[in-house]
Amino acid sequence: MNAPEPLALSGIRAAIIDLDGTMVHTAPDFLVAINRMRSDLGLHALDIETITRFVGKGTENLMRKVLSVDYAADEVEAHFERALASYHAHYIAINGQYSTLYPEVHEGLAALRDKGLRLACVTNKPMAFAVPLLEKTGLHGYFDLVYGGDSLPKKKPDPLPLLTVCEEFGLAPEQVVAIGDSSNDAQAARAAGCKVLNVPYGYNHGESIHNVDSDGIVPTLLEAAHCISV
Template sequence: MHAILHGKRLIAFDLDGTLVDSVPDLAIAVQKALGELNLPVPEEVQVRDWVGNGAPMLVERALAWAVQQPPEANLQARAFQAFMTHYGSAPNALTKLYPGVKTALEELYCAGFTLALITNKPERFIAPILEHFGLNAWFSHCIGGDTLVEKKPSPLPLLYVAEAGSFSPDECLMVGDSRHDINAGKAAGFATLALPYGYNHGEPVELSQPDIVLSSLLELVRPATAWDRIGLA
């Protein structure tokens, strides 16, 4: 196991951009919602930079792009309802696990770590995604963006999960792909681990100064040797 896990008992994971690449399905739902309102439709690459603060903010960013100004409340409500309907009808059509995720989670679970999921995605979409990929049995708690009164980058969801398991913050690790994950982890007193392949509004996650950056979750359970890193293994 990686040294960052020394003394840790709870590992909290983000979902979108960390465990799964969900942008293709999110983009389709955004495109259909805006299309119903006769508004311009963004490309998937644009939607990728809007993900990370929950569904309401995703829709607000998409609308602001489409109308070139802050959207009115009525338009926001209509677009959000349409997005939720379309996304809810097919949250797994194109979503994929990132390489190594399932193996890493299984090995961490079998090693005795408590695993939690803390995402800004609406709670109603978490179970279908986890069940689709066969991950649901490994998480003791799943917290969505609307589960509690605050979401990441607030530390509240992290502290809630730690308290529920009677873990102190120094026994906990937050794993994510964006500044919201890293900032929430730091505010909660968790160690922080960043993955560089997800969604971070177009900026390197290293700028958030996590405790460590790994290229894959597999490196948590099978740390790279010096030979691996220079490509000689």
């Protein structure tokens, strides 16, 4: 299914915004931490394109995908806990050092806030990684709420995180738009009853964002703000 050009979305009171691949280009951080973990396990380094395809469904899924390059399913589980502990240690040590903000992220968040929208960041990244990254990039102050992949019993593409934000904000889902770079964001939004906009520059598991069911594709967060009205 081809995503339509972005529409004018009216009656929107809040925006739920993804982190990795939407606001921050974090793949270079993943590259460093994963390959340091793989070195600990005696495995060869992976390239950034391979790693990027694995991003989006949480750290546990990322580790299993990374290990599956070398191991069968039962062997993946045998190495999983050691790999996860190593990855956590390496990621915390370099979190944000190799990452960069995408264009017009600060401007877009400021424009959304100036329109009176409440903002939440919902990411599948663990909170121990997400909050320091938001603080390091100067983004944390824009958000009323931040939920990570370990904040709730389920993570995107399950709608629970988005529905929880709607409840916290006291808003109906149709008054909320989710903005993200992948099918995870779109599927969660559709299931929750929220509107959804996608950006074209993120990760989306190596697949085209144009095949994702959304209300439109916006080149930047600032452009997203331009097509949203309360």
